[in-house]
Amino acid sequence: MIKVVAKCKLKPDANVEDYLNQARELVAETRKEKGCITYGLHQDINDPTIVTMLEEWVNEEALNLHNETDHVKRIVPGLRELRESTEINIYKEVE
């Protein structure tokens, strides 16, 4: 299993609710993917312009397939326009 933390800082003038609504659609579609274990949208409790996806995938192949799906290609470009920065890390748990 791999875990992804995709932390996004929105632009100061971005409409946060608009961003969240688009991201909700991405969540709904992504959760239908076979290799997706969890995929959840999160907001920093101290800064609502920090919006982070916390994800668990069965393996890297599942994540690569996700990045090629129609819903990612359709929804993510619009999200990117509202972001100032994006920081993505892929993790394995240390036993």
Add this chain to the structure above:
Amino acid sequence: MIKVVAKCKLKPDANVEDYLNQARELVAETRKEKGCITYGLHQDINDPTIVTMLEEWVNEEALNLHNETDHVKRIVPGLRELRESTEINIYKEVE
């Protein structure tokens, strides 16, 4: 429930295995805490000097109590010495 992502970048000369061993003890002790749901040590698959704790707590009070425990006060200062930077975010899931 709240979630914490504590992302640490180790110093270039830090002994990563030494850091992980100390962090493992913190994990073992923290998982015994009543308000802790999950607490897991993770390493970036592309950069072993990025070590991140992914945490779930019943509420903010449980997290505050954690920060006052003997094991945090005993183990965390040693971990901090091996870190170049630390980035902590506290999240709520967006429904």
